[in-house]
Amino acid sequence: MAMKNLTQGQATRSDMDELVVLGNVVEALLRMGFGREYGGIVGEGIQSILEVARRGVANGGRFILNAKEMNALNDLMELHDAQMDVITVRDLEQAMKLIDKEHRAGKMQRIVEKKA
Secondary structure (H helix, E strand, O other): OHHHHHHOOOOOHHHHHHHHHHHHHHHHHHHOOOOHHHHHHHHHHHHHHHHHHHHHHHOOOOOOOOHHHHHHHHHHHHHHHHHHHHOOHHHHHHHHHHHHHHHHOOOOOOOOOOOO
């Protein structure tokens, strides 16, 4: 639903949060060995999510995709769906633990930088 809302120009911050989580899960699964050959898709997809989110924050919460970003996110969604077809619940739990560990260690990219 978040991707549909984004493509229709109706995405909310909550939708963007869901896409960020999706990107994090795809990347964690990739690092665990699920779809390593598609690393470029993950990088471009995550970068597109970040760019759309940053632009949206700067524009008062209006999240609008350009064509390149839409293609990158569609590819990321396809990879996500393919990963979901082959992983187990345990694999997903491990991916979530990896995401949590990196988040706690401050290794995640921020949409908006914290002010000092």
